Amino acid sequence: MKIRDCVLTPVKTISKEATIKEVAELLYETGQPIVVVDENNDPVGIISFIDVIKVFLPNFLDLIEDPDILKHLGVIDILKDKKTTKDLAAKDIMSSPVRTVDIDDSLLSAIAKMKKRMQRQLLVRDGDKIIGLITAREILKELIKIIKKTIEDSPEP
Amino acid sequence: MIEGSHNTLGIIVSGVVFAITYIVIFTEKINRTIAAFVGAVSMIIAGMIFGFYSQSAALKAIDANTIILLFGMMMIVAMLKKTGFFNYLAIWTAKKTKGDPWKLTLYFGIVTTVVSMFLDNVTTIIIIAPITILVAKMLGISAIPMLMAEALLSDTGGVATLVGDPPNIMIGSAAGYNFSYFLIHMGPVVFTALVLTTISLKIIYRKELAKKPQNIDALMRMDERDSIKDLGGLKKVLFALMIIIVLFFIHHHLHLLPSFVAIIGTAVALALLRPNIDEILHDVEWSVLLFFISLFVCVGGIEHSGLISRIANYIVSVGSSNEVLLFLLVLFGSAIMSAIVDNIPFTMAMIPVIQTLKQHGLDVDFLWWALALGVGFGGNGTPIGSTANVITVSMSEKTDNPITFKTWFKSGSIVMAITCLTGAVFVLAFFSFYK
Numbered sequence: 001m002k003i004r005d006c007v008l009t010p011v012k013t014i015s016k017e018a019t020i021k022e023v024a025e026l027l028y029e030t031g032q033p034i035v036v037v038d039e040n041n042d043p044v045g046i047i048s049f050i051d052v053i054k055v056f057l058p059n060f061l062d063l064i065e066d067p068d069i070l071k072h073l074g075v076i077d078i079l080k081d082k083k084t085t086k087d088l089a090a091k092d093i094m095s096s097p098v099r100t101v102d103i104d105d106s107l108l109s110a111i112a113k114m115k116k117r118m119q120r121q122l123l124v125r126d127g128d129k130i131i132g133l134i135t136a137r138e139i140l141k142e143l144i145k146i147i148k149k150t151i152e153d154s155p156e157p
Numbered sequence: 158m159i160e161g162s163h164n165t166l167g168i169i170v171s172g173v174v175f176a177i178t179y180i181v182i183f184t185e186k187i188n189r190t191i192a193a194f195v196g197a198v199s200m201i202i203a204g205m206i207f208g209f210y211s212q213s214a215a216l217k218a219i220d221a222n223t224i225i226l227l228f229g230m231m232m233i234v235a236m237l238k239k240t241g242f243f244n245y246l247a248i249w250t251a252k253k254t255k256g257d258p259w260k261l262t263l264y265f266g267i268v269t270t271v272v273s274m275f276l277d278n279v280t281t282i283i284i285i286a287p288i289t290i291l292v293a294k295m296l297g298i299s300a301i302p303m304l305m306a307e308a309l310l311s312d313t314g315g316v317a318t319l320v321g322d323p324p325n326i327m328i329g330s331a332a333g334y335n336f337s338y339f340l341i342h343m344g345p346v347v348f349t350a351l352v353l354t355t356i357s358l359k360i361i362y363r364k365e366l367a368k369k370p371q372n373i374d375a376l377m378r379m380d381e382r383d384s385i386k387d388l389g390g391l392k393k394v395l396f397a398l399m400i401i402i403v404l405f406f407i408h409h410h411l412h413l414l415p416s417f418v419a420i421i422g423t424a425v426a427l428a429l430l431r432p433n434i435d436e437i438l439h440d441v442e443w444s445v446l447l448f449f450i451s452l453f454v455c456v457g458g459i460e461h462s463g464l465i466s467r468i469a470n471y472i473v474s475v476g477s478s479n480e481v482l483l484f485l486l487v488l489f490g491s492a493i494m495s496a497i498v499d500n501i502p503f504t505m506a507m508i509p510v511i512q513t514l515k516q517h518g519l520d521v522d523f524l525w526w527a528l529a530l531g532v533g534f535g536g537n538g539t540p541i542g543s544t545a546n547v548i549t550v551s552m553s554e555k556t557d558n559p560i561t562f563k564t565w566f567k568s569g570s571i572v573m574a575i576t577c578l579t580g581a582v583f584v585l586a587f588f589s590f591y592k
Contacts, residue, residue, distance in 0.1 A: 058557070060291065060294070060552070062555065063552055066244050073378065078291065
């Protein structure tokens, strides 16, 4: 089975000059895990929910081994300074280069990549063009089909 | 090898292998453990070819007392860490200050110092520094005075005890000092150095410490009890740690080696806690242990070839008549060396030199103290002077206000000068006590 055989989620793109607010709103409204940052129809980076969070919360959060110590604190208590976040655009928070999988790759290799990178989605490329996203949801759909088939095929004891 | 049978070729070859190994370690181009390991194996091979070293001699060169003591204390720290003890301690301490920047600096400094007198200060700093940064962020104050206090005071405080930092473990083991003897000799001078360090931090950071903290309410909302993961386990490990500390004070009366004390405590903790052993072993810093073993083998090579005794002869010929000069030379020489390079390999190389001086009939007690004070206090001088410093700096890089070389020199180098001078004046003033 290949990625080509799955239904892909269309990707949303945003200009690299878009503000953080526009990025956050697009992510929220589409409900998608990532948006692609685009420059003259060329994908130059992606922005995920975590990238947006990183803009507002300080980096040292990664150092805190036990999140339980934050139980009684609010986001507001450790919000980054306004001046450091105000003028940021999509291009400042995106991660690049864009990592993609080919539409003719097998589904198994896509699953393995997701597992290895701890990602729930992969960008799919057909030649030079990004044509969509394969997400955990599509993979689960295929897995359900396979599980069903194995159960039906196995002889009754 | 029998004294007098040293051949010049062996001395030269061992010296070359040793020099290359140490240069590679100090330049940090290759991981230090790999460099030391390859160096150790090369030393044995060279020794077998040129007849100055053997496999069995290399095995004997490894000081098992040091390795086992380090291992035991790493196991205890690994078990203690999992209970949430260090987080508890950090939050509890922070709340006691009610957000006052000076008190935060002082209390965090004291806590890391006391803990690092008995436990590894690297682990302490890895856990306490992020909480320090968090608290400073909430209060809108600079984290730098507090982070510097944690690093500088724990480096300084660690000098006080036989187990406070790795060089002391090696020195104590080589000199045959017991825990109490070490503490009686180093305690007073280290305490004086700590007080002076604290005063200088207060003066150096007066501007940062004068800033009024905001949002104290958020700090007080934090609950240290949230961090405790296993209260029963915590009590068990603390009980084992208490046994270790008590036994440290009396181990010489019971004819127990310090390493065996650590192992007894480890066994008690393991028996009471019965943790997942693989998880605990995973937290043991094997690379540090392998680094020590490799260095012992490497230094053993230059000892057996006769290079060390050549150096010792030279020292005897120039300095044995003037003990004060020799003392100052070792103290400040060690301090400068440990500010620039890793103090573990440096101490490792100095130990056989002092041991050989002793064989020449020199009274060397004061040199052991000079070495301990020099390598311990010298580490304060630069951001790379100790592992705790390196970690503090790298953690501060995740804040808006990272500690740079310049920031470090502003307080660290002053503290290094003050502590080293304190050590020199103190020992010279009571020279007969340290001899």
